[in-house]
Amino acid sequence: MISLMEITEEYLGSLKFIKEIPREVELPKGRDIKAIIGPRRVGKTFLLLKKAESLKNNQNVLYLPFDEPELKRLTARELAEKIRGEFPEGKVILFLDEIQEWENWDVKLRWLHDVGDFDIYVSGSSSTLMSSEIPSRLRGRHISRLILPLSFREIAGETGKTFRERGKLQAILKDYIKWGGFPEVWITKSREKIISILETMFYRDMIERFSFRDIKEFQEAFYHILSLYGGYFTYRSLQRALKGLGVDANLKTIMNYLRAMEESFLIFQLPIFSPSTRERMVKPRKLYLVDTAFTSLFFKGHAEGRKLENLVFIELLREKSYWNPSLEVSYYSDGKNEVDFVVREGPLINELIQVTYKLNATNYGREVRGLIKTAKKLGVKKLTVVTLEDETTITEGSLTVEVLPLWKFLLRGHQS
Template structure:
């Protein structure tokens, strides 16, 4: 069980405090393992096993607890048998959305008992609506993602696999960071099958079943299209037109609804387009990225042939993993001397009073590529850090713009992004 200090450091200040801790994220990203890590930390502090109750609500053996009355009775009995309300108890409930009317049960637990509650859920929909309504001001959310590249490297080292960063990144950029892949020794065919099973489960349980989607065939056509085109600008109308070209009929309303459902399931993430000068948010031409780029390899393939898109996805997820809000930068500029009139900045990331401007590309192999990637940042009047990230080994930093090998940037994320 690999330690994940990025998430533990965030949770630690809230341990033992009367606020509900909610861990969200795409399926199989390590939410349950994070709860085990919290339990291990409690044990190290002297908390006995009797004072901790861990229930996986998706397990068949726990099916009776999908009834909130049965779950409440079991919790009350456990507390009564292990010190009563004098002792602080720790409750861990995996996949809380499986419990009927859970949103009415959970708020009362901390009122009725001396209890510290930790929940996991596979999609963010219940947080954005139901949870916010019933637990306003009484919960804190921690979103978990599959392994970052640095976590991936640490796991490989702990498993005794000796690889250079370049060799490890060759694997990571194709298959991604879902923790279970380590058990498959990163063999490509079994890993693709496993990743496809995650995708199928998310679509079936977190999208079709939860949202009562009737036209699952249409959703099945749209999602692979979106996944193939991560990092490309979208509007509802543009998606409608492109699908029409494939003889697939879908309304703009359905496109927007299904995209939102995919975002609620923590499968896709939206990067809005923002004017970097006026801070105006545009209502179309957004970009979307995947929770983990390995899903793209399983569903669509071609990660290495579409490496620019994959690298963008990796950087985007790394930024939001560290709590940055990420937008696509839109800034009208005058054509530069070299003829480039590009105005898009791949990522404008903000975190409190901090801001980063980032361009991502595969290789800076030609002068025209260097001009295209650097020009939007050179014309940007800002004292905040500006980065161009690529897989080049040669440092091409210039005019106050920092160029980094993307692998180095990912390794230094704790220093640069925390």
């Protein structure tokens, strides 16, 4: 077997062949195991390699991919002995990729963590490193970080000061809405890449992991669920809709289908804003996709406003995942007024956000006046309406509504 350092150098050397789009996300810090989770093909391996490269000149660093046959056969103790053979002294920082290939990886990681010699980062297939599994498998020894597709800021940079820059940003935004932020898709602008990512999620992260026997039934449900992005649903409404499509599945099966898609980081469910736990459970939820590339691929007839809303949701999720874990997002509805996003930290509501494709005389009352009525009811000062291109300020009494074009909202950066 070649040395662990040789394996590391080979993989670090591959970075020079990758077209890099710098990421704004930082890997977590701390003494516990750092688990890098997220959907397939968002660049988790690239982030591990870049972090390893940045540290290797000053610290003991190893990047080890467990799809290497010789590595996956080692026990935790054998691996530790080999590491100490190459680094006899000092803490060693381990970047362990494709960790699902290491049999009983959770037991082995706990042992490596507990001996105290190693600072550990792990990543791997989303079909194994599911967010729901990590807490039970690593038993309080982990910090996880959800990695999402590229943000508009990462692709476009923080520009837009001149008319030339703003014109360029509009062109990039049009492509971003269509192609989304998966790095390979963005670079190649390839429909086949989108199909490949979705099919891999379907078969490897859902069919294989959850052992669904009726693949055709799940496939019908899968595509219908994707079509609901930006819309409301309940388990029973979904059951009725699927029955109309010829899918006669019971509620438990439908809930399992949704769980498989959510744990693969393909979809996210947004609850209603309410102090009542029961109401949050029984009221309809809204559904969003991890990337707008999927909306462009399958549902061309859908309203563009729903794609904008999906982008705003993912940006809020990015804020929570990368910088502000205490952030919570929900939607508001009291039967008369609706607000797309209630953004809060604990009991404190930071902002109300409404998303619409364009403000006009027809929807002004619903989008702006409904937002202001809700703000007065909840005692919120920061009000934002996101549209494709409109930009203005609306004042009513003591309240001000900032109307932002989507590109400016996506470039505004995380909220401190």
